[in-house]
Amino acid sequence: MSAVDRVRRAYARIAAVDRPEVWIDLRPQAEAEAEAALVDARTAAGEHLPLAGTVTAVKGNIDVAGLPTTAGCPDYAYLPEHDAPAVARLRAAGTVVLGTTNLDQFATGLVGTRSPYGAVRGSADPARISGGSSSGSAVAVALGLADLALGTDTAGSGRVPAALNGIVGLKGAPGRVPADGVVPACRSLDCVSVLARTVGEAEDAFRLLADPAVVPARAPGPWRIAVPAPGALGELAAGWAEAYEAAADRLAAAGAELRPVDLAPFDAAAAMLYAGAFVAERYAAVGAFVDKGGPGLDPVVRGIVTAARDVPAHRLYDDLAELARLRERATAALGDADALLLPTTTAHPTLAEVAADPVGVNTRLGRFTNSANLLGLCALAVPAGTVAGLPFGVMLVGPAHTEERLGAVARLLADRPVPLAVFGAHLTGQPLNGQLTALGGRFLAEVGTAEAYRLHALGTVPPKPGLVRTAEGGRTVRGELWELPAAGLGTLLAGLPRPMALGSVELSDGRLVPGFLCEPAALDGAEDITAAGGWAAHLAQRAGGATGPS
Known part of the structure; x- marks a missing residue:
């Protein structure tokens, strides 16, 4: 696909999804298309651009030339003249930046609700949080x-946010990717991270972003995975402990060697990030601005930053010494393990639950993630199925510069994706679309059937339509092509109510893909809406909108 076509598809998708809270500043489509045209010209001239034909969203605390850097606070905004190095490296590889995304203000939070630009709702269930602080970036990908x-x-x-939206999140150890041009949260600990739909896509982007590094030597043998002892994970949402155990079992079945690990040094380090002196670095980053006050400041963020002002200097030195001891203990606990397997987070709260207890919920969400940067580790968050219809994710944590090892282990957890054609209530913006995103589905393209189908309103x-193949009088019916993990498709099929069925659908380009069909017996008395061209067009006509096929 050309870069221009990809940009056009992206803006059409943005309009169809209608999630304005994802973005802080979205570039005008014409401007993005003009940049894409230059990418197409470069590839036509023979230049190798590994990210040509892709589009990228950038968290709003990372500089994008020509767009305000707000860090989630409109009063803080400044206009950078240059891209941050991370942005520049991806652009040089051919991607087109669409705009800057919403975040927990000053990157302070794991909930995605601490923003004057609005709470970013979860991609699978809008009543739940998206996770933060890279909330808009995660939902844009999901x-x-x-x-x-x-x-x-x-x-x-x-x-x-990767875990709560069923996508991949990859970060190196601090310093692996340049953090210049990033509004700091804690400058010594901040990492630029990549969010993508697959491990491979995340790895490809990370290789472009990261500075060269010497990879630690590894002894031969099967992958060695450290797993906590039973009961060491603490309180998790219902069904999450079982989902974690299932992920560990999949690794063992794939030949990995599972080893027990003591989580105590990791838990102790995690607690130090906010309860210790390291939080003072948040005041060093933006404290002078926050002290001035202003209507755009999130009250929870303001409270965290201002409280950090009063941490005494001697406490920092005590904590640095304690952290050095914890690093030694954590290194010894891991031994020669390639990775530590953990749930990425502890639950998927609702927006209402976060509003009722913003600090407590946030603290619980960071139980397993808070320690990685303090301990100098890299980490990869990957989908690991669903629980109660919502994404569940696990995290692989390893020594610095071992991102490729983590990716190789993560592939043992991954299902091979399968296509699915949808034509009704599972379309973008329709009531059941959340079932697809919750199962790890990703939108691929708008499609049409071969001229051999008819559509009926059931x-x-x-409300949903029934698609049937007919020997005569068939037409092209418009729909969407999605991709789901094999396990996700099985879950969807298991709960599919009659008269709906899953069968082979012929697309207009001749491909045969799994798709939703309808039992012919259910069509008695059902209105034939084939002339509309598709379900979305039919609904628009009924509402007095569009008058032709879409």
Whole structure:
């Protein structure tokens, strides 16, 4: 696909999804298309651009030339003249930046609600949080608005939203990717992170972002995975402990060697990030600005930053000494393990739960992520199925510069994706679309069937159409092509109510893909709406909108 076509598809998708809270500043489409045209010209001239034909979203605390850097606070905004190095490296590889995304203000939070630009709702269930602080970036990828996104990660901000939205979040150890041009949260700990739909896409982008490094030597043998002893994970949402154990079992079945690990040094380090002196670095970053006050400041963020002003200097030196001891203990606990396997976070709260207890919920969400940067580790958050219809994710944590090892281990957890054609209530913006995103689905393209189908409006709740193949009088019916993990498709099929069925659908380009069909017996008395061209067009006509096929 050309870069221009990808940009046009992205803006059409953004309009269809209608999630304005994802973005702080979205570039005008004409401007993005003009940049894409230059990318196409460069590739036509023979230049190798590994990210040509992709679009990227950038967290709003990372500089994008020509767009305000707000860090989630409109009063703080400044206009950078140059891209941050991380942005520049991806652009040089051919991607087109769509705009800057919403975040927990000053990258302070794991919830995605601490922003004057609005709370970013979860991609699978809008009543739940998206996770933060890289909230807009994660949802942009999960909903197929962007192929890649840049986030930042200090306490887990690139991993928690990845887990809660069924995508991949990858971060190196602090310093692995240049953090110049990033509004700091804790400058010594901040990492630029990558959000993507697959491990491979995240790895490809990370290799472009990261400075060269010497990879530690590894002894031969199967992958060695450290896992906590039973009961050491603490309180998790219902079903999450079982989902974690299932992920560990999959690794063992794939030949990995599982080893027990003592989580105590990791837990102790995690607690130090906010309860210790390191939080003072948040005041050093933006404290002078926050002290001035202003209507755009989030009250929870303001409270965290201002409280950090009063941390005494001697406490920092005590904590640095204690952290050095914890690093030694954590290194010994891991031994020669390639990775530590953990749930990425502890639960998927609702917006209402966060509003009722903003600090307590946030603290619990960072139980497993807070320690990685303090201990100098890299980490990869990956989807690991669903629980109660919502994404569940695990995290692989390893020594600095071992990102490729983590990716290799993560592939043992991954399902091979399968296509699915949808034509009704599972379309973007329709009532059941959340089922697809919750199962790890990703939007691929708008499609049409071969001229051999008819569409009928069924009397179901919620309303949905029935697609049937016919020997005569068939037409092209418009729909969408999605991609789901194999396990996700199985889950969807298991709960599919009659008269709906899953069968082979012929697309207009001749491909045969799994798709939703309808039992012919259910069509008695159902209105034939084939002439509309598709379900979305039919609904628009019924509402007095569009008058032709879409």
